[in-house]
Amino acid sequence: MHRCLDLAKLGAGYVAPNPMVGAVLVYNDHIIGEGYHQRYGEAHAEPNCIQDAVENGHTDLISRSTLYVSLEPCVHFGKTPPCADLIIRNKIPKVMVGCRDPFKEVNGQGIEKLKKAGIEVEYGILENECKELNTRFLGFHTRHRPYIILKWAQTLNHKIAGQEDNDRLYITNEITNRIVHKWRSEEASILIGTNTALMDDPSLTTRLWPGKSPTRLVIDMDLKLPRHLKIFNGQVKTIVFNTLKHEEGGDLLFYQVTENVSLIHQMINALYQLKILSVIVEGGAKLLQSFIDENMWDEARVITNEELIIRNGLGAPQFISASKVAEEKIFTDKVEFFTRQRSSSS
Numbered sequence: 001m002h003r004c005l006d007l008a009k010l011g012a013g014y015v016a017p018n019p020m021v022g023a024v025l026v027y028n029d030h031i032i033g034e035g036y037h038q039r040y041g042e043a044h045a046e047p048n049c050i051q052d053a054v055e056n057g058h059t060d061l062i063s064r065s066t067l068y069v070s071l072e073p074c075v076h077f078g079k080t081p082p083c084a085d086l087i088i089r090n091k092i093p094k095v096m097v098g099c100r101d102p103f104k105e106v107n108g109q110g111i112e113k114l115k116k117a118g119i120e121v122e123y124g125i126l127e128n129e130c131k132e133l134n135t136r137f138l139g140f141h142t143r144h145r146p147y148i149i150l151k152w153a154q155t156l157n158h159k160i161a162g163q164e165d166n167d168r169l170y171i172t173n174e175i176t177n178r179i180v181h182k183w184r185s186e187e188a189s190i191l192i193g194t195n196t197a198l199m200d201d202p203s204l205t206t207r208l209w210p211g212k213s214p215t216r217l218v219i220d221m222d223l224k225l226p227r228h229l230k231i232f233n234g235q236v237k238t239i240v241f242n243t244l245k246h247e248e249g250g251d252l253l254f255y256q257v258t259e260n261v262s263l264i265h266q267m268i269n270a271l272y273q274l275k276i277l278s279v280i281v282e283g284g285a286k287l288l289q290s291f292i293d294e295n296m297w298d299e300a301r302v303i304t305n306e307e308l309i310i311r312n313g314l315g316a317p318q319f320i321s322a323s324k325v326a327e328e329k330i331f332t333d334k335v336e337f338f339t340r341q342r343s344s345s346s
Helices: 002-011 046-054 059-064 085-091 109-116 127-133 135-142 175-186 194-200 263-273 284-295
Strands: 022-027 030-036 064-069 093-099 120-124 149-154 159-164 189-192 215-220 238-242 246-249 252-255 278-281 299-305 313-316 323-330 334-339
Touching: 002 022, 002 030, 002 046, 002 064, 002 127, 022 046, 022 059, 030 046, 030 059, 046 059, 046 064, 046 085, 064 127, 085 109, 093 127, 109 120, 127 135, 135 149, 149 159, 149 175, 149 284, 175 299, 175 323, 175 334, 194 215, 215 263, 238 263, 263 284, 278 284
Parallel strands: 064 093, 093 120, 149 278, 149 299, 189 215, 189 278, 215 238, 238 252
Antiparallel strands: 022 030, 022 064, 159 313, 246 252, 299 334, 323 334
């Protein structure tokens, strides 16, 4: 199962809104085939694993092997056929499952179907590790919202921007910048506010790291942002939250919201409807603080340049309640990781 998890991680950034899944076929304590879900819309882990065993010349051993899979096999027709049916057709006698799939079209039905076909099934193998791997997917289908990551960089005296509107403050070092782009490649979307889009003109891509760029999200309530900004260059799908119109054209979606309801909750509901499993919020301070104030976040990553101090500037967001779970040093930068205590409804 450890090998299943290692394989599953290779699909990070490419399989959403599907989960990351790895599978291994074992005969007499030897791996004869392995596979993982590589890209959304393509074959799942189980068929890739079985095909790998065939290509390795072990077709005759498949019906005498044990299949390890990090997530319960699916039973529904989506973009691919049900994996449970494939397992049954190949007469695999035993399946070891990491954790159940809470998606309503599966949710224990895969395990039951295999058992009814006479296949021995055990589940809960490295269950916590398997759940942790797919925190975004599992939470999306149990809490009905995306996984929310807050991220900001600050000076040693907790400033995230200069005092003047046109004074962009560069805080993090080159290595940390690359790590931030790696983080982007692992998430489904990235969100900024109007002022950040206007003053910084960010690309919000993974240009410093190999991997898929996340869907760009920007708040522009009155649709005043100029079209020459990089977020409108058409290179990556972009969603604009606004109060004026709801329309889609190419890779640009204008998503209409209202002013008399929490914008945070409207955006989160929109991402759920659009099947966007995760969002990394990169600013600015007012937007980040809004997520904190509404207790609508799961994880925060705060980068502090321990050598940079500015006298005047925009203050960093302030946590209401957070627990630091990890810390690492990247030259001049300290990166701290925080989580919040989740309630059953959030």
